[in-house]
Amino acid sequence: MPSLVDGTSSSKKRKSVKNATAPSSKRRAVAETDGPDAMDDLLRLEEQISESRKHYNNIATLISRLGADEDPNLAVAVSLCRVFSRLIASGHMTEASHSAENEKIVVAWLRERCREYQRSLAGIIRKGDASSQITALTLAMRLLNERATHLHGEDIQVWISGFFKNIVEAVVEAKDGQALRAEFVEKFAKQYEDVRYYTFTQIAEYASTERDEETLDAITAIISAIDTVPEPQHKFQNFYSKASKANKKVLSFNAHKKAAQDAWLAVLRGNISQSQRKSLLRIMAHTIEPWFSRPELLMDFLTDSYNFGGATSLLALSGLFYLIQEKNLDYPQFYQKLYSLLDADLLHSKHRSRFFRLMNTFLASTHLPAALIASFIKRLARLALNAPPTAIVVIVPFIYNLFKNHPTCTFMLHRETRDPARKASLEADGMDDPFDPAQKDPLLTAAIDSSLWEIHSLQHHYHPNVAAIARILAEQFTKQWYNIEDFLDYTYQGMMVGELGTEEKPFKRVPVVEYQIPKRIFTDRLLQEDGGVDTAQGSFMRGLWDFA
Numbered sequence: 001m002p003s004l005v006d007g008t009s010s011s012k013k014r015k016s017v018k019n020a021t022a023p024s025s026k027r028r029a030v031a032e033t034d035g036p037d038a039m040d041d042l043l044r045l046e047e048q049i050s051e052s053r054k055h056y057n058n059i060a061t062l063i064s065r066l067g068a069d070e071d072p073n074l075a076v077a078v079s080l081c082r083v084f085s086r087l088i089a090s091g092h093m094t095e096a097s098h099s100a101e102n103e104k105i106v107v108a109w110l111r112e113r114c115r116e117y118q119r120s121l122a123g124i125i126r127k128g129d130a131s132s133q134i135t136a137l138t139l140a141m142r143l144l145n146e147r148a149t150h151l152h153g154e155d156i157q158v159w160i161s162g163f164f165k166n167i168v169e170a171v172v173e174a175k176d177g178q179a180l181r182a183e184f185v186e187k188f189a190k191q192y193e194d195v196r197y198y199t200f201t202q203i204a205e206y207a208s209t210e211r212d213e214e215t216l217d218a219i220t221a222i223i224s225a226i227d228t229v230p231e232p233q234h235k236f237q238n239f240y241s242k243a244s245k246a247n248k249k250v251l252s253f254n255a256h257k258k259a260a261q262d263a264w265l266a267v268l269r270g271n272i273s274q275s276q277r278k279s280l281l282r283i284m285a286h287t288i289e290p291w292f293s294r295p296e297l298l299m300d301f302l303t304d305s306y307n308f309g310g311a312t313s314l315l316a317l318s319g320l321f322y323l324i325q326e327k328n329l330d331y332p333q334f335y336q337k338l339y340s341l342l343d344a345d346l347l348h349s350k351h352r353s354r355f356f357r358l359m360n361t362f363l364a365s366t367h368l369p370a371a372l373i374a375s376f377i378k379r380l381a382r383l384a385l386n387a388p389p390t391a392i393v394v395i396v397p398f399i400y401n402l403f404k405n406h407p408t409c410t411f412m413l414h415r416e417t418r419d420p421a422r423k424a425s426l427e428a429d430g431m432d433d434p435f436d437p438a439q440k441d442p443l444l445t446a447a448i449d450s451s452l453w454e455i456h457s458l459q460h461h462y463h464p465n466v467a468a469i470a471r472i473l474a475e476q477f478t479k480q481w482y483n484i485e486d487f488l489d490y491t492y493q494g495m496m497v498g499e500l501g502t503e504e505k506p507f508k509r510v511p512v513v514e515y516q517i518p519k520r521i522f523t524d525r526l527l528q529e530d531g532g533v534d535t536a537q538g539s540f541m542r543g544l545w546d547f548a
Contacts, residue, residue: 069123125170148241194244200259207266260291281315347391353488375442381454397482
């Protein structure tokens with residue numbers, strides 16, 4: 001607690017304030033930099049300010065010694081924080097109604113110097129190095145607390161349009177401020193209810209105007225790190241400023257969610273780039289949506305992202321499906337759009353696992369039309385013909401599960417022709433696949449009338465693991481279902497380890513390079529042991545080079 005401006009006890013109380021302001025290592029570093037004489041002079045100026053108001057000009061002297069924002073004198077910054085904290089706590093910066101004119105002039109002068117000091121702290125936060133930024137943030141927040149606690153009429157004003165607004169803007173715009181923003185979130189925004197509430201309020205206002213990409217990244221980093229959403233029965237008790245207990249909005253669960261919702265909406269409505277849109281969609285379900293008391297406000301952003309195509313559409317799926325399922329969002333072309341996302345690029349995408357998890361949820365309902373499910377099965381089977389092995393091992397169990405949930409589609413596995421003439425014609429000439437891969441509407445592809453000849457082809461795949469897993473659809477469906485999670489993280493590295501083995505589990509047989517080992521490689525003639533000549537045909541590889 002800052003002491004009163006009292007000459008008899010100022011020295012002792014100044015020491016306690018100093019210990020609370022900066023770590024001892026920081027004070028030692030500052031002392032070594034400035035030297036003992038400079039520190040003694042600094043303490044003398046501070047002592048004189050505490051003793052008498054006739055030395056108030058020392059405040060201007062200290063401010064002049066603060067230095068540039070890029071290279072500040074942190075010892076002077078700490079000293080000024082102690083000076084202003086004592087003046088605020090003692091009432092010397094509060095103007096009484098019956099004060100004399102000269103008293104009002106002194107108070108106005110002190111307030112102006114305090115604002116000048118605040119601007120300097122904001123400048124250090126913006127332009128200083130990482131250590132200076134964090135120190136300036138700590139001093140600024142302490143001064144903010146003193147003003148909100150002791151200055152009558154500033155308890156709310158200092159948060160809404162006063163000093164805290166400058167602090168938040170400086171933290172967002174800070175140069176190389178990753179460590180600073182992490183410090184602000186961990187030490188203040190996540191620890192104190194009032195700081196969190198006013199942070200969302202200030203960012204909602206700040207982000208409502210057009211900002212550049214770097215600034216939007218900083219804003220997103222701050223509010224996405226504040227991921228602890230209070231429950232409706234939460235009791236708000238931990239405040240940075242005691243004066244915040246009297247503010248009903250700070251004590252309201254709905255007000256907190258409203259402030260966070262406004263902040264996120266301001267970001268989502270901003271001029272975000274494609275990479276930023278993807279980043280926001282990745283955290284939509286777990287970080288953004290829980291703050292929204294009205295999730296339907298996300299409809300425009302999610303539908304626009306879903307219609308964007310490519311990886312952006314994949315990332316928008318979970319948030320959009322949540323609105324459809326929980327908030328009755330009407331999106332009649334959802335499955336048509338989902339069907340259009342199934343292309344060759346998807347099976348090579350890094351978001352493939354995420355898409356299959358979501359599609360497993362989307363197609364789980366037994367009330368979906370059989371023609372719709374058949375189109376997804378056929379589309380996946382067709383894509384598997386040119387898919388990497390790591391994707392095929394996911395597709396086949398996924399199709400198996402769809403057949404188990406939708407048994408009316410199992411006719412696609414094996415079709416018998418009972419008409420002898422028709423059967424003879426098919427055996428002689430074959431048949432055209434009725435499936436229309438160019439049809440965009442999954443209900444009109446005629447996939448239900450087709451068959452899964454693609455899976456039969458995969459049973460002869462070059463990779464033995466793929467061939468083995470493709471044969472599960474040719475056997476009896478005795479297994480209830482396959483856990484897709486067991487196949488989603490199948491990678492080339494895992495396949496190589498499975499083939500080559502490990503130190504704990506080496507492979508049993510040494511693999512051969514060729515199926516038929518040739519007798520010779522570089523010559524067309526081979527001398528036999530008895531001196532004769534073997535004129536048998538040379539290796540096929542021999543014909544590819546001329547060694548003459």
